[in-house]
Amino acid sequence: MSLRIENLNVAFGETKVLHDLCLDIADGEFISLLGASGCGKSTLLKSIAGLLEAGTGKVLIDGKEMNGIQPQKRGTVIVFQDLRLFPHMTAGKNIAFPMRIRGVQKERQKETVSRLLGQVQLTGYEDRKIREMSGGQMQRVALARALAADPRLLLLDEPFSGLDERLRAEMGELVRKLHRENRLTTVLVTHDKQEALKFSDRIALMSGGRILQYDTPRNIFRHPINREVAEYFGRMNYIRDGGKEIWVRPFDLRIIPSGEDCRVKDIVFMGETAEVTVDTPGGEVLCMMTGSDLEALGIAPGDPVGIEIGRKTGMAPAEGREKM
Amino acid sequence: MREEPEKAVKKRRFMITDIILIMFVLAIILPVAVMLVWTVTERWAWPDLWPQVFSLRALDGIFQRSEVLTKLFASSIIISSAVALLSVAIGTMTARALVLYEFPGKGLVYFLTVLPFMVPATVFAMGVQITFIKLGLNNTVAGVVIAHLICSLPYGVRLLMDGTAAVGARLEEQARVLGASAGQAFFRVTLPILIPVILSAFCMSYIVSFSQYFLTLLIGGGQVKTFTIVMVPYLQSGDRNIACAYSVIFLCITLAVFAIFEKIADRWSRNTDTAFYT
Numbered sequence: 373m374s375l376r377i378e379n380l381n382v383a384f385g386e387t388k389v390l391h392d393l394c395l396d397i398a399d400g401e402f403i404s405l406l407g408a409s410g411c412g413k414s415t416l417l418k419s420i421a422g423l424l425e426a427g428t429g430k431v432l433i434d435g436k437e438m439n440g441i442q443p444q445k446r447g448t449v450i451v452f453q454d455l456r457l458f459p460h461m462t463a464g465k466n467i468a469f470p471m472r473i474r475g476v477q478k479e480r481q482k483e484t485v486s487r488l489l490g491q492v493q494l495t496g497y498e499d500r501k502i503r504e505m506s507g508g509q510m511q512r513v514a515l516a517r518a519l520a521a522d523p524r525l526l527l528l529d530e531p532f533s534g535l536d537e538r539l540r541a542e543m544g545e546l547v548r549k550l551h552r553e554n555r556l557t558t559v560l561v562t563h564d565k566q567e568a569l570k571f572s573d574r575i576a577l578m579s580g581g582r583i584l585q586y587d588t589p590r591n592i593f594r595h596p597i598n599r600e601v602a603e604y605f606g607r608m609n610y611i612r613d614g615g616k617e618i619w620v621r622p623f624d625l626r627i628i629p630s631g632e633d634c635r636v637k638d639i640v641f642m643g644e645t646a647e648v649t650v651d652t653p654g655g656e657v658l659c660m661m662t663g664s665d666l667e668a669l670g671i672a673p674g675d676p677v678g679i680e681i682g683r684k685t686g687m688a689p690a691e692g693r694e695k696m
Numbered sequence: 697m698r699e700e701p702e703k704a705v706k707k708r709r710f711m712i713t714d715i716i717l718i719m720f721v722l723a724i725i726l727p728v729a730v731m732l733v734w735t736v737t738e739r740w741a742w743p744d745l746w747p748q749v750f751s752l753r754a755l756d757g758i759f760q761r762s763e764v765l766t767k768l769f770a771s772s773i774i775i776s777s778a779v780a781l782l783s784v785a786i787g788t789m790t791a792r793a794l795v796l797y798e799f800p801g802k803g804l805v806y807f808l809t810v811l812p813f814m815v816p817a818t819v820f821a822m823g824v825q826i827t828f829i830k831l832g833l834n835n836t837v838a839g840v841v842i843a844h845l846i847c848s849l850p851y852g853v854r855l856l857m858d859g860t861a862a863v864g865a866r867l868e869e870q871a872r873v874l875g876a877s878a879g880q881a882f883f884r885v886t887l888p889i890l891i892p893v894i895l896s897a898f899c900m901s902y903i904v905s906f907s908q909y910f911l912t913l914l915i916g917g918g919q920v921k922t923f924t925i926v927m928v929p930y931l932q933s934g935d936r937n938i939a940c941a942y943s944v945i946f947l948c949i950t951l952a953v954f955a956i957f958e959k960i961a962d963r964w965s966r967n968t969d970t971a972f973y974t
């Protein structure tokens with residue numbers, strides 16, 4: 373289903389948290405929501421789900437205005453940051469909860485619970501008590517419970533923070549698979565930009581209750597509308613070239629051994645990649661390359677070198693993107 | 697080597713808890729034991745450690761009046777249970793309002809619910825009596841129930857406020873987005889988790905109601921008889937064996953009532969597919 377947010381304002385008492393926020397999500401899209409802590413991501417999800425009163429503005433689901441529609445009638449399910457599993461129920465009962473509310477047959481409930489537990493790799497955990505589960509297991513139960521509610525829009529508020537690398541990747545894969553298989557419109561809040569770039573159809577970067585930029589991973593990385601966005605997704609060199617400023621990502625700069633006007637300042641070798649800081653007449657720049665490229669280059673701090681700006685790397689802010 | 701200090705700590709902790717436990721048991725068991733002995737004692741003068749004369753006079757007396765007493769107990773239990781149930785129901789709602797919602801006059805409501813803590817019981821009883829006479833509630837069971845309720849509500853509200861604050865609104869929010877209405881979210885999520893606190897609040901309110909003497913006398917005007925009303929004169933007149941016999945019965949009945957309510961709560965939890973959250 374599609375979601376459209378128009379000029380949403382949300383305030384807690386006097387403090388405004390969301391300012392004139394607009395967002396458009398097409399049916400079946402996978403959207404990542406990024407932004408610093410406290411910028412209003414959770415607040416946005418709660419407003420979409422109807423847990424918070426919108427001050428002004430609209431939330432439209434499939435074109436229908438949601439103002440005054442109760443949370444349970446919206447078909448939007450949140451997996452919260454703090455999971456919120458019901459402590460007095462077993463894992464299985466937690467997952468069955470949305471089905472019990474809907475009055476699904478007991479047998480069907482059982483089947484669905486065991487199928488979902490299998491999907492989150494917790495087969496046989498039906499009767500496990502919540503307080504006897506690890507953090508990662510609880511996160512997976514929370515995800516399974518959300519799926520049991522048959523959401524039209526799945527809102528994931530950093531559900532995989534704190535998982536170890538492997539499980540995190542697996543859960544990420546699972547969410548993506550579910551998204552692909554069920555065409556489930558999904559919004560994922562995350563602090564992990566790699567995860568966002570990798571998984572999303574589009575990324576919304578928030579700051580201070582506004583959306584700075586909302587675009588495809590490629591565009592938001594390649595054509596950031598301002599320095600804040602640019603630096604959020606990676607390092608950036610701002611090189612003065614005559615009267616104008618060009619933006620170059622460190623990987624788009626090439627060091628050439630035969631040069632006069634620049635000098636290697638520092639080299640940081642990190643295995644697969646390496647960072648080289650170079651003093652140029654226009655100031656310091658940062659170059660990144662693979663570790664093996666660095667070895668092939670054979671440079672040392674103090675060496676005179678030249679800098680070449682790789683092709684298509686000049687990234688002046690894209691015109692007319694400010695308004696999105 | 698490294699395990700030793702740990703073991704020592706563990707052992708000491710055991711001793712401390714043991715001592716506390718023993719003191720606790722003494723503080724409760726000893727008076728009860730003395731009371732039990734008193735029920736069959738005719739004379740037990742200082743400084744003897746053991747009664748001089750035993751008799752079954754007190755128990756006899758009580759059994760002879762058993763029909764009256766059964767009625768008395770029944771009315772006492774009904775009044776106190778009603779008070780406790782109302783206190784828990786009103787307390788749960790009040791606590792919810794006070795903890796989870798913002799509304800104008802919240803401070804005042806809170807102040808009013810705990811006011812009976814602060815006003816001396818006699819002053820309070822007078823005020824209630826005057827009001828109830830005007831309302832025509834004096835000398836009625838309903839009047840006594842309401843008066844007891846005013847006394848026991850502060851305990852209920854305080855306990856349930858802590859419970860409600862501990863549970864918070866988060867689980868209900870989660871239930872809502874999973875498809876539950878506001879009512880379902882409360883009854884299926886918060887209420888089962890609150891059961892232990894509700895039981896405490898119930899017992900507290902029950903006891904407060906059961907032990908009201910002055911207030912019951914004043915509002916009930918002698919028409920509404922409760923166990924305490926009948927017992928207190930014996931205590932004052934020095935008929936200690938009869939008073940003790942009454943107390944023992946009081947204790948047994950209270951425990952029985954609490955046990956029954958715990959059973960009911962337990963059964964209810966089980967029916968709603970939940971377990972006690974301890």
Ligand SMILES: Nc1ncnc2c1ncn2[C@@H]1O[C@H](COP(=O)(O)OP(=O)(O)OP(=O)(O)O)[C@@H](O)[C@H]1O
Pocket residue numbers: 384389407408409410411412413414415416453
């Ligand atoms: N119930 C509330 N009452 C008052 N202020 C609140 C409330 N909830 C959130 N806020 C404030 O609103 C702002 C946005 O909070 P929100 O939880 O949406 O941030 P977030 O982007 O999800 O942060 P994080 O990444 O740390 O989870 C914060 O400044 C927070 O202090």
Ligand SMILES: [Mg+2]
Pocket residue numbers: 413414415453529
């Ligand atoms: Mg958050």
